[in-house]
Structures are given as structure tokens and as C-alpha cells.
């Protein structure tokens with residue numbers, strides 16, 4: 621089973637890394653692919669360049685051999701639609717279960733994503749929740765795909781919806797950027813190697 625984390629990673633921080641590590645262990649994933657988006661369709665555009673975000677991501681995951689910095693969205697022209705990314709991953713991994721992870725905030729906007737229903741053709745969707753989280757009411761489309769049996773994610777390659785609670789650290793890339801812009805120290809919110817490179821390149825000031 622392969623895990624997929626999309627995001628802007630502007631920059632990568634311990635919130636991303638802790639969640640990725642927990643799901644790797646919970647689902648016994650062979651690898652977790654972190655995929656920075658070139659032009660995210662749903663949000664303001666990133667501050668750091670694509671090449672720099674990828675570089676910071678690689679520094680952030682360098683101690684975790686099962687984490688992979690996947691640059692396929694950066695190589696693709698135009699907007700970074702998840703459906704194109706999953707289609708391309710499915711070609712690379714034709715026989716593996718693909719688990720697309722997203723926070724509950726992202727899941728709540730899923731119905732606005734381009735070709736969102738087709739995402740389930742290529743992958744399972746695993747929504748990362750806080751302990752005690754209560755989901756919004758799920759419509760028939762989601763109810764038909766919902767499972768509470770993690771074994772089903774292994775037995776089928778795609779098509780299921782699963783909710784998984786993980787430790788969520790209250791860390792965001794935007795808060796880190798704001799701290800830097802205010803001349804404050806975001807130490808211990810992100811790996812030292814990443815922060816050192818941010819400082820050397822005077823990013824987010």
C-alpha cells in the first residue's frame with residue numbers, strides 16, 4: 621500500500637511529517653509519497669518557488685527512507701489537479717492500493733475538486749481527523765464507499781472512504797511564514813535543516 625500526501629509544502633513542517641509517519645505505521649505503508657503542487661487550484665499561490673519547495677521537502681524527509689518527494693505535479697504544465705496525479709500514479713503502480721490522505725478541512729471541500737468522484741477510481745481516500753471528530757453528514761455517494769475495516773483498503777486497490785484519527789499538531793505553513801515575516805523564530809515547528817535553508821535563502825521575509 622502506498623500513501624499519497626498532496627500539498628503546497630510552503631514549507632514542509634512537523635504537522636505534515638508527524639501525520640505522514642503515523643499513517644505509514646498505522647497502515648503499514650511501503651512508502652509515503654509527498655507531492656508538492658505546482659499551481660494549486662483551490663488556494664492562493666505558493667510564496668517559495670517550486671524548486672525551493674521541493675528542495676525543502678527533500679531536506680525535511682531526508683531521515684525517513686520510506687518517504688518519497690514526488691515531483692510529478694511540478695513537471696506537469698498548468699493547474700495541479702489531483703485526478704491527473706492519481707491517474708499517473710496508477711500507471712506507475714498498477715497493482716498496489718493507493719491511499720490518498722487529506723485533512724477533514726480538505727475533505728469538506730472535496731465536492732468542488734475537478735472530477736472529484738473519479739478520484740475513487742484510482743485510490744482510496746483516507747480522511748485524517750482529530751480524536752473525537754464527528755463527520756459532517758455523508759451523502760449516498762460517500763456512504764456507499766465508507767468502510768470502517770482497514771483490511772478492505774488492502775484487499776481492494778481503490779474506491780473506499782476511511783476516517784483515521786491521528787495526532788494533529790497545531791502547526792501550519794502559513795503560521796510559520798507569518799512568524800518569519802514578523803522576525804520571530806519558528807524553531808521546533810519544522811526540521812532544523814529546513815529552517816537553516818530558509819534562513820540562508822532569506823525566504824518568507
Ligand code: ATP
Pocket residue numbers: 625626627628629630634635636639721722723724726788789790791792793794795
Ligand atoms: P498553509 O498554512 O500554507 O495553508 P498547510 O500547513 O496547511 O499550509 P499544506 O501544504 O497546504 O500545508 O497541506 C498539505 C497537506 O497536509 C494537507 O492535506 C493538509 O490537510 C495536511 N496538513 C497540513 N498541516 C497539518 C498538520 N498540522 N497536521 C496534519 N496534517 C496537516
